[in-house]
Amino acid sequence: MVSYKELGLVNTKEMFAKAIKGGYAIPAFNFNNMEQLQAIIKAAAETKSPVILQVSKGARNYANQTLLQYMAQGAVEYAKELGWEKPQICLHLDHGDSFETCKSCVDFGFSSVMIDGSHLPYEENIALTKKVVEYAHAHDVTVEAELGVLAGVEDEVCAAESHYTKPEEVVDFATRTGCDSLAISIGTSHGAYKFTREQCTVDPQTGKLVPPPLAFDILDAIMEQLPGFPIVLHGSSSVPQEYVDIINQYGGKLPDAVGIPEEQLRKASESTVCKINIDSDSRLAFTAAVRKVFAENPGEFDPRKYCGPARDLMTELYKHKIINVLGSNGKAE
C-alpha cells in the first residue's frame, strides 16, 4: 500500500474548485509510455498548468501498473527538475470498470479514480459508485463517476450510440453516491471517428466534415441542477486535420476522422466543466511524426530518431491545448 501523498501527487479537490472559480479547465491527458509522459510534464511545467495524468485499464495492461506508479513518481521529480517548484500533478484511473480495479489503484498510489458504471442500470451505477467513493475517500482519493453514455471506442470502452445525461437525475446521483465529479454525455465521443459522415455537414470551402455542435442546453440544465459541481467531458479530442493530413500523406489511412471543434471546448472550459479528457489527439501527433520520419528516412532504425520528434510534436500539442483551449496556464505557479 502506497499513498499518493508519498509520491508527491495531489487529488483533484483543490484543482477543480480553483478551475470552477477561475473559469478554466484542467487537462486530463492519457499516457502509456515514457515519451508521452515526458511531453505532458514538459508542457505542464513550461506553462505552469495543473495536470491530470490518466491511465486507462488498457494502459495498465500495456505498461505494467508498478512501472506506471514509479513513472508518476518520477514525473513529479522531473517536473521539479524542469523548474516547476510545486508541481500539481494528479494520477487518475480512467474508466475504472470495477470496485477491485479502483481499490487496487488507490492502494498503488493513484490520487484519483474514475468508476464508470454508466452502462449499468441507474440503481446499480449508484451502488457501485458509492462503494468506490467510500473506499477512496477513506484514503483521501477523489472519485469521478459517469451518468449517460458516450458513443465511440476507447480501449475497452465501446458504445454504438450515445445517450445524453438526464439533467433530472444528476442531483439524486451526486447526493447518493458522494462522488467528487461527474462525467456527462452532451455529444462528445471517444476515438478519432467521433461522428459519421451522415451526422456531419460539409464545409463548402474546404470539403471537410463539420461535426454537430455539443448539447450546451443539456450542460446548462445540469449546471442549474448542480451549481458549482465539477463536471467532466470525456472524448474531447479535436482530431487536428493537420495531423490527419500528415498521416494520410505518408501512407496512413484515416478517412473522415473528425473531432470536437476547439471553440466549443473553450466555451465549455469557462463553465463548471473543469476536466477535459484528451487522448486521441496525442496518438495522432505521435503517429504523424513517426510516419513522417519513416517516409523521409527509410533507413532510420534508431527509435530515438522517431520517438524524439513524436515527443516534440506532442509537447507542442499539449501546450497548445493548455494555453489556447483550456486556459489552465499559470494556474499552478
Ligand SMILES: [Zn+2]
Ligand atoms: Zn472516456
